[in-house]
Amino acid sequence: MSPLSSTYMRYIGRKLIPYIITVFVAITANFFIPRLIPGDPITVMLSRMSLSGASTADGAEIVEAYKKQFGLDGSWLTQYKNYILNLFQGDLGPSIMAFPMTVHEILMTAIPWTIGLLVVATVISWVLGNLLGVLIGWRRESKTNSVILYLSLCLNQVPYYFIALILVFFLAYTLPIFPTTGAYSVIGTQYEGLRLVVDIVYHATLPALSIIISFIGYWIITMRSLIITTLGEDYILLAEAKGLKRSVILSKYAFRNALLPQTAALGMQLGFVLNGSILLEIIFNYPGIGALLFLAIGNVDYNLMQGILLLTVLSVLSANLILEMVYPLIDPRISHGGD
Amino acid sequence: MLNVAVSGRDVFDAFKGTLNFVFRRNARLSAGFTIIFCLLLIAVLAPVIAPYDASTVGLHLLDRPPSFEHLLGTDTLGRDVFDQLIHGLRQSLIIGIFTGLAGLLVGTTVGIISGYKGGWVDDLLKSVTDVFLVIPTIPLLVVLSAFVRYMTVPYMVVILAIFAWPFPARTFRSLVLSYRKREYINMAKLSGLSDMKIVFKEVLPNMLPYVSTTLANTISAAIMAAVFLELLGLGPQNTITLGTMVYWAMERAALIRGLLWWVFPPMIVIVLIFIGLQLINIGLDEVFNPRLRRGVTA
Numbered sequence: 056m057s058p059l060s061s062t063y064m065r066y067i068g069r070k071l072i073p074y075i076i077t078v079f080v081a082i083t084a085n086f087f088i089p090r091l092i093p094g095d096p097i098t099v100m101l102s103r104m105s106l107s108g109a110s111t112a113d114g115a116e117i118v119e120a121y122k123k124q125f126g127l128d129g130s131w132l133t134q135y136k137n138y139i140l141n142l143f144q145g146d147l148g149p150s151i152m153a154f155p156m157t158v159h160e161i162l163m164t165a166i167p168w169t170i171g172l173l174v175v176a177t178v179i180s181w182v183l184g185n186l187l188g189v190l191i192g193w194r195r196e197s198k199t200n201s202v203i204l205y206l207s208l209c210l211n212q213v214p215y216y217f218i219a220l221i222l223v224f225f226l227a228y229t230l231p232i233f234p235t236t237g238a239y240s241v242i243g244t245q246y247e248g249l250r251l252v253v254d255i256v257y258h259a260t261l262p263a264l265s266i267i268i269s270f271i272g273y274w275i276i277t278m279r280s281l282i283i284t285t286l287g288e289d290y291i292l293l294a295e296a297k298g299l300k301r302s303v304i305l306s307k308y309a310f311r312n313a314l315l316p317q318t319a320a321l322g323m324q325l326g327f328v329l330n331g332s333i334l335l336e337i338i339f340n341y342p343g344i345g346a347l348l349f350l351a352i353g354n355v356d357y358n359l360m361q362g363i364l365l366l367t368v369l370s371v372l373s374a375n376l377i378l379e380m381v382y383p384l385i386d387p388r389i390s391h392g393g394d
Numbered sequence: 395m396l397n398v399a400v401s402g403r404d405v406f407d408a409f410k411g412t413l414n415f416v417f418r419r420n421a422r423l424s425a426g427f428t429i430i431f432c433l434l435l436i437a438v439l440a441p442v443i444a445p446y447d448a449s450t451v452g453l454h455l456l457d458r459p460p461s462f463e464h465l466l467g468t469d470t471l472g473r474d475v476f477d478q479l480i481h482g483l484r485q486s487l488i489i490g491i492f493t494g495l496a497g498l499l500v501g502t503t504v505g506i507i508s509g510y511k512g513g514w515v516d517d518l519l520k521s522v523t524d525v526f527l528v529i530p531t532i533p534l535l536v537v538l539s540a541f542v543r544y545m546t547v548p549y550m551v552v553i554l555a556i557f558a559w560p561f562p563a564r565t566f567r568s569l570v571l572s573y574r575k576r577e578y579i580n581m582a583k584l585s586g587l588s589d590m591k592i593v594f595k596e597v598l599p600n601m602l603p604y605v606s607t608t609l610a611n612t613i614s615a616a617i618m619a620a621v622f623l624e625l626l627g628l629g630p631q632n633t634i635t636l637g638t639m640v641y642w643a644m645e646r647a648a649l650i651r652g653l654l655w656w657v658f659p660p661m662i663v664i665v666l667i668f669i670g671l672q673l674i675n676i677g678l679d680e681v682f683n684p685r686l687r688r689g690v691t692a
Contacts, residue, residue: 077525091541212668217661224649330530334625348533352540367530375528
């Protein structure tokens with residue numbers, strides 16, 4: 056199917072509508088759900104100010120002024136209207152807990168850390184897992200390979216945060232090799248250039264390892280069963296009958312066909328990267344989006360929560376949408392009628 | 395060709411027969427069932443096995459390593475870890491099972507109505523399900539749990555159930571769609587059976603195997619999500635669960651102080667639950683989908 060053909064356009068059009076609806080529902084939910092949390096941000100902020108010794112004289116007046124400042128005056132309906140209008144102009148509003156920074160600025164400081172850590176770790180585990188999966192799917196009879204299979208089946212059931220805790224125990228406490236907190240050394244010397252890169256990689260090792268170890272099992276299992284299913288197909292039989300070498304059959308026929316669904320799954324997984332990082336970033340005190348969301352909840356920062364939720368929704372939805380758009384172009388078997 | 399009418403009773407008998415057969419043949423299914431059955435037994439018998447008050451602080455000496463008196467030692471708050479583990483398991487399983495059942499019930503109902511009715515009902519239910527399927531649930535779960543000021547087990551079940559139903563709904567919708575066109579359903583319609591009767595007597599019994607795998611899946615997902623929230627400190631405040639045990643251990647820096655008997659037992663039990671459910675799932679899949687069996691067992 057060519058990307059410009061009218062059937063393809065109609066296919067995209069039909070796929071796009073549910074996405075638009077979902078985005079709108081999600082945006083609305085993002086507005087209302089944070090407002091369900093008990094306590095309002097201004098009170099939290101003022102009480103914190105008075106705790107730190109600032110004099111907060113005219114209570115009511117200050118509260119009003121702040122509410123105006125952060126767009127929290129008026130009814131929920133007017134606030135909602137303003138929120139939608141600002142959103143369409145790309146304005147996420149000011150952060151309440153870190154005023155005068157805007158939500159946009161704060162997000163920009165956190166996104167690179169999360170994406171850098173999780174995308175790299177996810178891709179590494181994908182590559183390793185698929186290679187191992189092919190290997191054990193190909194030589195099914197071998198004893199070592201079934202050991203690998205059972206190990207991955209078990210590993211697949213251990214949540215990443217448990218692996219993180221175990222790694223911290225062994226590689227940071229018992230053998231103090233790796234640091235447990237932060238994304239770079241703060242105390243003492245400020246590194247620059249190559250040393251900074253090394254420092255960042257060093258700090259990212261444990262969190263990245265926990266992601267790699269916990270997801271590798273999934274990729275091994277799925278790749279293995281894909282290879283096995285493909286090897287059972289008739290065209291493989293034909294290829295064997297033609298006298299092709301087993302290695303050629305594996306790399307040119309089985310592996311290629313299995314790679315497509317695996318790439319799609321990787322795409323989905325990457326869309327969920329912002330979603331699943333909360334506990335990891337909290338365990339390792341990593342300055343990413345997940346830890347930021349937790350901070351925002353603790354400080355009842357509506358605007359920041361909305362921004363982060365929007366970001367996670369959009370990344371998941373765009374990963375989905377991109378896959379749906381690309382898939383029929385690569386795989387002609389995907390029918391574009393019905394569902 | 396017309397099929398001979400199969401009643402729900404027949405299908406159920408066949409199902410029971412298969413189960414008997416399978417237990418003798420499929421090692422994974424039996425292993426999974428054994429693990430889950432033992433854990434359930436411990437959870438049910440918790441008041442007998444560990445009759446002491448697990449959550450009261452300061453009953454015992456602090457930070458004692460495992461001994462005959464305290465099988466898994468005591469924690470920094472002077473509680474017996476073994477007692478906590480037994481009661482925590484009970485609460486965690488309660489959360490998992492009730493959420494799983496709620497998700498399954500709502501999901502199956504939505505899925506069956508959606509698939510069976512078709513038309514605008516299907517359009518509506520399918521869009522709602524799709525929205526829930528793509529929305530990232532974890533941040534929403536965190537925000538929703540923060541909204542509940544005093545978290546208890548029932549609240550937790552309700553919050554988790556909000557996100558537990560879409561997967562079953564999608565599965566059962568497509569299943570019903572594939573059944574709707576079958577001859578015996580047409581026969582049932584022609585003979586004037588009501589929709590309710592067709593669903594309960596003809597459609598549902600055919601889906602029993604899927605019901606059991608879906609239930610294992612939803613329970614597993616529910617426990618996973620519950621542990622996640624508990625580790626963030628958003629778990630039930632009035633009871634001990636496996637996740638809150640790990641949370642308190644982390645909170646009191648148990649790992650760095652070497653109180654391994656406090657951190658690892660709840661983690662091991664949680665993973666054991668997941669592995670048990672996963673084995674059941676793979677086993678059921680292999681049994682009901684013989685094509686897979688060739689692939690997975692080798």
